Amino acid sequence: MAGPDRVCVGAITGAFGVRGEVRLKSFCTEAEAIGDYAPLWTEDGSRSFTVKITRSIPNGLAARLSGVSNKDQADALRGTRLFADRDKLPGLPDDEFYHADLIGLTVLDAGGTEIGKVRAIHNHGASDLLEVTGPGLKAPILLPFTREVIPTVDIAAGRIIADVPEGLL
Incomplete structure (x- = not known):
């Protein structure tokens, strides 16, 4: 692999x-x-x-x-x-990431509670969507990869902070 x-x-x-x-x-x-x-x-x-x-x-x-x-x-x-x-590959600005770097990162809500891990990234034309899976989720959820929903990506710490839209969880 x-x-x-x-x-x-x-x-x-x-x-x-x-x-x-x-x-x-x-x-x-x-x-x-x-x-x-x-x-x-x-x-x-x-x-x-x-x-x-x-x-x-x-x-x-x-x-x-x-x-x-x-x-x-x-x-x-x-x-x-x-x-x-x-x-x-070319270097990226601080606010851009290779998809490969996001796969496997832990996703936490704004309060620090773990939601799951990024399993895949999808793009159907509008913007990237993070597919998140976890033991507390009945089915994978898709989070828009926007600053509003994903204010923090910390590759070094292996985590993403998500402001999950109400009703998604």
């Missing part, structure tokens, strides 16, 4: 054409920048690739990966998530 020294920056969604190009979904702010962070690794770290973006296509990018020279090889990589070494 990818460790804390690697961050997921994209995923292969299938083959593009018959000459080994792949359809690539980039999770980078500037989609084409994904190639700048090569080598990109599979989640288990068993393979790495250099990336050459060939063009933009609907819902992603077409790209050539090192070691992938035909459609069968490209198809075999469908669903593969790609990870970059953290030290190759």
Whole structure:
């Protein structure tokens, strides 16, 4: 599995054409920048690739990966998530975070009572939502990742303070 020294920056969604190009979904702010962070690794770290973006296509990018020279090889990589070494990624301002850094953090309410842990981050277009699970929750809750709801993120301490909207718990 990818460790804390690697961050997921994209995923292969299938083959593009018959000459080994792949359809690539980039999770980078500037989609084409994904190639700048090569080598990109599979989640288990068993393979790495250099990336050459060939063009933009609907819902992603077409790209050539090192070691992938035909459609069968490209198809075999469908669903593969790609990870970059953290030290190759740009630094972030104090109020921005890589999703990988938020997963697993303990979420506390404003009074210091533990709500649960961040299991995933979702984005359906409006803003990021933190999926929080915990033993006291019947089902996971989704917290908007906004300053109003999440006033404090302390990566070093491994915690997030949440001002949970009334009625959510």
